[in-house]
Amino acid sequence: MDLTKFQALSFDCYGTLIDWEAGIAAVLSPWAHEQGLSLSPEELLLTYGDHEAAVEASTPSALYPEVLATAFRRTGDVLGVPVSDDWARRLGSSVPDWPAFPDSADALARLAARYKLIILSNVHRAGFAGSNRHLRGEFAAIITAEDVGAYKPAENHFRALDKTLGELGVDRSGLLHVAQSLFHDHVPAKREGLPSVWINRRSDRPGWGATPQPSGDFSYDLEFASMGEFADAVERAF
Template identity: 75%
Template sequence: MTSDLDLTQYKALSFDCYGTLIDWETGIAEVLGQWARVQGLDLSDEELLLAYGDHEAAIEREAPTTRYPDVLATAFRRLGDGLGRQVSQEWAQRLGDSVPDWPAFPDSADALARLARHYKLIIVSNVHRDGFAGSNRQLRGDFAAIITAEDVGGYKPADNHFRALYATLTDLGIDRSELLHVAQSLFHDHVVAKREGLPSVWIDRRHDRSGQGATPEPSAEWSYNLRFDSMAEFADAVDEAFSG
């Protein structure tokens, strides 16, 4: 999907972080893959991520105030149950504690620095405060606001983050019509963008792979206005729009 969206009309960008800026699938697969090898399971990273993803989303629906490290640990245990293997407390905690170690996509930090010349940047993320603080040591982002699941007591695609986001925009003196949402996940973010009537940019990080990986299939209608394979491509388009 494409559009003639005028990128110069916006004053703020709200970002999903994990999947868009941070390579959460590589981070999760690093732990799941090590565990699977110890268990003698011949499963690829993609197979493990696919088996894992629905468990995480289910826990976030069932217990929305649970801190993200505990969501990760519980989802890991459920994955093990489904595969007929026990996940020890040590392994569960290893995944729960791993968020700050998940790698940034190579283009994220530079793209954020370029975008910050044109917009206020806001994080709306399904993690906890300490986890994002660790990630931002890699991103080095200059964010006007950071909204986490721990702050709002819920997980996307519920609307908790976006209620907080609109209040943040008011504090920043920015109208909702001046906000553009940027995200990889159709399930977590572009479903909400459609529901909220927000213009959005899809950073299709999985463009060269089939399937949804650790992200469930979208549970409702979704939409986006612009699509890019990477944050670098998006930042290029923004720079071109403002220079033109």
């Protein structure tokens, strides 16, 4: 792939730029300890992941804090331990506290010298604003689930993205999508005919973590273990 031919990059945020698994586990783990559950953070994330995707699909207009709280309650039901309103609110309000991956801010700054950057995220506006205090990103556009009334892998984000590209004067052939989640991003990227880069943040761990197993056909053109490696490849290309 010729990385110099693109004018814009669209990014998933949570899992790609922000370590959402660490953020979710920071709430689930102390809750499990309080309840006397002997489950590792990875086991908790595996139990939680499918519930979040199911809530997003069934209530597409719900804001992300509500999605998090409802998914947490369903996780507790499966584990046989009810989740209190206090714990549910704690997870729902935790998004701004989720840490950025150590390489994200620097990689975004380097990539911004070459491309227009667009956020395409399953989150609410206030949540991303909190996250961007960690990322310090200069984005040409920010498209959230709150803006489009749905959650990826639904098509709503991508229809909004098409409109945004027109407003930015970027041809669709000049866009490259960059994401970690095969389920949320690379399945719809293939459906939409978009070239994509897989930031495989779990390359050193087996399993899917908090992300559901992809439920459709997916593809990607390049794979990197981190945003830093991707930014290095871009600089070498230019």
